[in-house]
Amino acid sequence: MTRHLETTILTYPIAGVFTISRGSRTEAQVIVCTISDRGVTGRGECVPYRRYGETLASVEEQILAQRDFVADSGSRHELVKRMKPGAARNAIDCAFWDLESKLAGVPVARALGLAAPKAxxxxxxxxxxxxxxxxxxxxxxxxxxxxxxxxxxxxxxxxxxxxxxxxxxxxxxxxxxxxxxxxxxxxxxxxxxxxxxxxxxxxxxxxxxxxxxxxxxxxxxxxxxxxxxxxxxxxxxxxxxxxxxxxxxxxxxxxxxxxxxxxxxxxxxxxxxxxxxxxxxxxxxxxxxxxxxxxxxxxxxxxxxxxxxxxxxxxxxxxxxxxxxxx
Known part of the structure; x- marks a missing residue:
């Protein structure tokens, strides 16, 4: 079965107002990327940040532009060479990690060499x-x-x-x-x-x-x-x-x-x-x-x-x- 990439935009209300020197917000808008393969789905979430020239639309477009790459058995290691650092690559990369973990039955913590991650x-x-x-x-x-x-x-x-x-x-x-x-x-x-x-x-x-x-x-x-x-x-x-x-x-x-x-x-x-x-x-x-x-x-x-x-x-x-x- 060919791997399939999808995106979903979600809005989470902030408890009150979140203010930094560049402005205030009352909600957080995120993009969730999912990669599905053989009935298993991996997920990754990113937060586009205007300070770095990112918008919901631009980041989602960057993610969806990788659909063919993902479907054609692309890997997260190749992804690093294909895309610039930023929110879009993060969402896809983390979805890859989650998918790999589920397909292999090996927790990401173990793949990172963490025997027992702690609080x-x-x-x-x-x-x-x-x-x-x-x-x-x-x-x-x-x-x-x-x-x-x-x-x-x-x-x-x-x-x-x-x-x-x-x-x-x-x-x-x-x-x-x-x-x-x-x-x-x-x-x-x-x-x-x-x-x-x-x-x-x-x-x-x-x-x-x-x-x-x-x-x-x-x-x-x-x-x-x-x-x-x-x-x-x-x-x-x-x-x-x-x-x-x-x-x-x-x-x-x-x-x-x-x-x-x-x-x-x-x-x-x-x-x-x-x-x-x-x-x-x-x-x-x-x-x-x-x-x-x-x-x-x-x-x-x-x-x-x-x-x-x-x-x-x-x-x-x-x-x-x-x-x-x-x-």
């Missing part, structure tokens, strides 16, 4: 808002082990201090989403250090971050928008201390595994992150993140409802996927 401590994101609103949200979630704070305003100092006061015992990640400048970054780094911040994501715009190689890192810096695929890593040395690997950036688990291995060889700490999507999108990332220094896979926690079956979340822990979900 991980994930960050929980505090949306960007006025300092008192962010403090209120941080206080509500102060029992969590790790909070990720969205920043990128003209007054992030008050927001950092307000969150720290509201959640004095939490580890903190700050995510400026390219919102700081060469004029204020050294000040914000010192404020962050004084507030006991553990990590800062992408403080400056990608491609405009040379200063990071010349200033003192009072807090470790993590590349996000600057780090898409393995080829990017060499250019980040000396500027960043860690890299955030997201499947929707790398274009799937296949490339992400290679990227993670090379990042570790180059001395970077690893963060595994996500877009705002359902548990289907998080499932392969949980396996990738098994020994990561930082895990940010809270996408489903930000939704008003999740896919079925969902990942298991308990407080700050996210558990490996059951095979009914993925892999």
């Amino acid at each position: 991980l401590t994930t960050a929980y994101t505090i949306s960007l808002g006025e300092p008192e609103v962010m403090a209120e949200s941080a206080a509500k979630h102060a029992g969590r082990a790790l909070l990720k704070i969205k920043l990128g305003t003209t007054d992030d100092e008050s927001r950092i201090k307000a969150v720290r006061a509201a959640a004095p015992n939490c580890r903190l990640i700050l995510d400026a989403n390219e919102g700081w400048t060469s004029d204020n970054i050294e000040h914000y780094l010192k404020v962050s250090a004084d507030c006991g911040v553990d990590l800062i994501e992408q403080p400056l715009p990608a491609g405009n971050d040379a200063i990071l190689g010349r200033i003192r890192h009072h807090v470790p810096l993590c590349a996000d928008e600057s780090a898409h695929e393995t080829a990017d890593l060499e250019h980040l040395r000396g500027k960043y201390d860690a890299v955030n690997i997201k499947l929707d950036k790398s274009g799937g688990l296949t490339e992400a595994v290679v990227m993670k291995r090379e990042a570790e060889r180059l001395g970077f700490s690893i963060m595994v992150g996500c877009m705002v999507g359902s548990s289907l999108a998080m499932a392969p990332a949980v396996l990738l993140a098994q020994d990561a220094a930082f895990v940010d896979l809270d996408g489903p926690l930000l939704l008003a409802r999740d896919c079925e079956p969902p990942l298991r979340y308990e407080a700050s822990l996210v558990y490996p996927p059951e095979r009914a979900l993925w892999g």
Whole structure:
């Protein structure tokens, strides 16, 4: 039987409003790719991201353009050479992984060499808002082990201090989403250090971050928008201390595994992150993140409802996927 590829667009309402420096959203729109073969179906989910020039329509078109390739026994290893990194390739790649696992009767975890994947401590994101609103949200979630704070305003100092006061015992990640400048970054780094911040994501715009190689890192810096695929890593040395690997950036688990291995060889700490999507999108990332220094896979926690079956979340822990979900 010829393999068959299909796509479905789904909309998940966000619990409240999710705001970063580039705007606000009340829903997450995702594309699910399915590949069927011999009565078995593999699934992968991606989240198109406008920051990278992606739309639902463009990503779905890219996925469907691979129908003949998939039907003609194409593989995920060949897919990496055929498609550029991004959401479309991620959805197909993860569907391939899921299909292979089901057909072979071998869990993806075992294929990755993970004898017994474990539950991980994930960050929980505090949306960007006025300092008192962010403090209120941080206080509500102060029992969590790790909070990720969205920043990128003209007054992030008050927001950092307000969150720290509201959640004095939490580890903190700050995510400026390219919102700081060469004029204020050294000040914000010192404020962050004084507030006991553990990590800062992408403080400056990608491609405009040379200063990071010349200033003192009072807090470790993590590349996000600057780090898409393995080829990017060499250019980040000396500027960043860690890299955030997201499947929707790398274009799937296949490339992400290679990227993670090379990042570790180059001395970077690893963060595994996500877009705002359902548990289907998080499932392969949980396996990738098994020994990561930082895990940010809270996408489903930000939704008003999740896919079925969902990942298991308990407080700050996210558990490996059951095979009914993925892999």
